[in-house]
Amino acid sequence: MALSDLRREMVLAAIDECDKLGRDAFLREYGYRPALDYFLVHDGKRYDSKAIAGVAYRGVGGRPLRPDEFSGGNATVAKVLGGLGFEVTKPGQTAEVSSVEDLLQKVDSLKPAVSPTTGARKRHRPLTLLWAIGRAAQGKPRLRRWESTHRELGRLIEEFGLEEDRPTPESPVLWLHHHGLWDLPGHADVPAASDRHAQQWMKEHQPDSGLLPWAYEIVTDREDVRAQIVVRLLGAYFHGVDHNRLLARVGLDAVSPPASRREMIVERIIRDSLLSEQIKGAHDFHCQICGDRLALHRGFYAEGAHIRPLGKPHNGPDEPGNLLCLCPNHHVLLDRGMITIQADLTAKDTVSGASLGRLRVVQNHEISQDHLDYHRQNIAKQS
Numbered sequence: 001m002a003l004s005d006l007r008r009e010m011v012l013a014a015i016d017e018c019d020k021l022g023r024d025a026f027l028r029e030y031g032y033r034p035a036l037d038y039f040l041v042h043d044g045k046r047y048d049s050k051a052i053a054g055v056a057y058r059g060v061g062g063r064p065l066r067p068d069e070f071s072g073g074n075a076t077v078a079k080v081l082g083g084l085g086f087e088v089t090k091p092g093q094t095a096e097v098s099s100v101e102d103l104l105q106k107v108d109s110l111k112p113a114v115s116p117t118t119g120a121r122k123r124h125r126p127l128t129l130l131w132a133i134g135r136a137a138q139g140k141p142r143l144r145r146w147e148s149t150h151r152e153l154g155r156l157i158e159e160f161g162l163e164e165d166r167p168t169p170e171s172p173v174l175w176l177h178h179h180g181l182w183d184l185p186g187h188a189d190v191p192a193a194s195d196r197h198a199q200q201w202m203k204e205h206q207p208d209s210g211l212l213p214w215a216y217e218i219v220t221d222r223e224d225v226r227a228q229i230v231v232r233l234l235g236a237y238f239h240g241v242d243h244n245r246l247l248a249r250v251g252l253d254a255v256s257p258p259a260s261r262r263e264m265i266v267e268r269i270i271r272d273s274l275l276s277e278q279i280k281g282a283h284d285f286h287c288q289i290c291g292d293r294l295a296l297h298r299g300f301y302a303e304g305a306h307i308r309p310l311g312k313p314h315n316g317p318d319e320p321g322n323l324l325c326l327c328p329n330h331h332v333l334l335d336r337g338m339i340t341i342q343a344d345l346t347a348k349d350t351v352s353g354a355s356l357g358r359l360r361v362v363q364n365h366e367i368s369q370d371h372l373d374y375h376r377q378n379i380a381k382q383s
Helices: 008-021 023-030 049-056 074-083 096-108 124-137 146-160 170-178 198-205 213-221 223-237 243-249 274-282 328-335 369-380
Strands: 039-042 045-048 087-089 294-296 299-301 303-306 323-326 339-341 346-349 355-358
Touching: 008 023, 008 039, 008 045, 008 049, 023 045, 023 049, 039 049, 045 049, 045 096, 049 074, 074 087, 096 213, 096 223, 124 146, 124 170, 124 213, 124 223, 146 170, 146 198, 146 243, 170 198, 213 223, 223 243, 223 274, 243 274, 274 303, 274 323, 303 328, 323 328, 328 339, 339 369
Parallel strands: none
Antiparallel strands: 039 045, 039 087, 294 299, 303 323, 339 346, 346 355
């Protein structure tokens, strides 16, 4: 086997597959571990270079390479991909375009403490991020005085935190600072969140604080990335919470205000919640089945489709795992059971039995297998 036989179109095909599956699913599918040092940079996104090269080899040998069949690094993968015209970062070298990936990785590694009584994960850190993202989405200043931050975050934790949670905003702010997401400009002696003097330090210094500039710029300018983060936080930490009320509370209702009732020419009535707006934003308004994005005079149009319908008799929940971003045509077909989604996320025409391909996915929007099962058993079978 020789990686030198790779061609650029093979690598682009592997990149396209990674985009469709999402990074985590792509790595799981082929048994690769996340890269630590060498990343392929393409169209403003960062990819695990060894995994991409190994999967691209399918175009040479008829099957992807397993991770143990070849070595990565500068002399092999980086050399071959570089020779094909791709940029590959080296250890200690950070590509300017990697910030989006860095931000998503940091959000995925919040590691909040777990409640000793219920086993639920604490919500201080995700609530702090949602609050900051809401401010960025509304165009509010990046930095805010600690007195105001403490007051607003304290109320948010009281309202949406776990019952036993104390409203102590110092802890998540200091933790996020040392995690590389939160800015406390002008202070070099910032204590750890676990320091017993942390609260006193914040009270004495009253620092301005907020997201670091690079993170703030991303969530301000990139609606799709912002929405991916919001959907991830809601799905991971806020089970049993009214997501739409929380989104309104942090100011994410004023960004893309959904019409509570939008009547189309065909007399369909679309009810888009605040949450479905986030789902559509996470997918940049591309239909997860066909990939189309409808362009309007003022932006793009897609619909939030519930897999398990809301209301009686189905009583589906309004939560990220029960929502898809679809074009109007595929929304209707899904609702009527003419399309169903298999466990491997392949869309299927229930009349002809033909496959419509795998759903387009984005990082951090995980689709519930339970809701897919319900749709197959109770919607598609009865159509």
